[in-house]
Amino acid sequence: MTPQRIEGSWGIDPVPARLRVLGGLPRAPQTLLLLLVTATATAGALVIDLVSYQGFLLLLGSVFVPLFVVLLADWLSVGRHYSHPDVFGTPAWRPGLISAWLVGFALYQWLYPTGPSWWVDLVGNLNPADWGIGATVPSFIVSFGLATIAAALAPRSASSTAPA
Numbered sequence: 707m708t709p710q711r712i713e714g715s716w717g718i719d720p721v722p723a724r725l726r727v728l729g730g731l732p733r734a735p736q737t738l739l740l741l742l743v744t745a746t747a748t749a750g751a752l753v754i755d756l757v758s759y760q761g762f763l764l765l766l767g768s769v770f771v772p773l774f775v776v777l778l779a780d781w782l783s784v785g786r787h788y789s790h791p792d793v794f795g796t797p798a799w800r801p802g803l804i805s806a807w808l809v810g811f812a813l814y815q816w817l818y819p820t821g822p823s824w825w826v827d828l829v830g831n832l833n834p835a836d837w838g839i840g841a842t843v844p845s846f847i848v849s850f851g852l853a854t855i856a857a858a859l860a861p862r863s864a865s866s867t868a869p870a
Contacts, residue, residue, distance in 0.1 A: 764820040771842050772810025772849040776803050779853035802856025810849030817841035 780803060784792050815821075818841035819829035837844070 761820050764818060767842060768811055768814035768818075768820060768845070771814065771845050772807045775810060775846050775849040776807045776853040779803075779806070779850050780857045783854065783857035797861070800856075800860060802860050803853055806849050806852035806856055809852055810845045813848050814841040814845040817844060 781788065815825075815829055816832060816834050817837070819826045819834065
């Protein structure tokens with residue numbers, strides 16, 4: 707079963723899939739359709755090689771772990787509450803926070819290179835460290851530290867960085 711856009715969500719969810727099938731088969735019993743869709747999705751999960759998704763999921767982690775941490779550090783720096791000016795009054799370009807995210811991404815990739823084979827080979831030549839704790843925790847710590855410093859040092863208002 708392929709993911710289909712159904713009422714604002716993506717994924718293999720038996721209930722929206724049942725609703726879609728039910729539209730084509732209005733007289734079929736709902737329980738039967740639900741069991742059919744669930745059995746099909748379960749069979750697909752057993753047949754599809756989930757190991758091939760590991761690299762993709764790790765690549766997603768290398769992007770979104772440092773990004774989450776940068777946003778967390780920024781949120782904590784304004785007192786755990788974003789006000790309207792915190793969202794819309796900040797400078798459009800915040801190089802300190804972007805740098806913290808990029809450093810976290812680079813560290814994650816250095817410790818556990820994932821992605822296309824040419825990228826893995828390139829990063830593998832940099833002799834990554836093997837600390838035995840993975841890449842998420844070091845990336846989290848480094849990104850958080852850098853983002854906290856950047857958020858503390860950077861101006862919060864867009865008017866303070868606007869050209870005169």
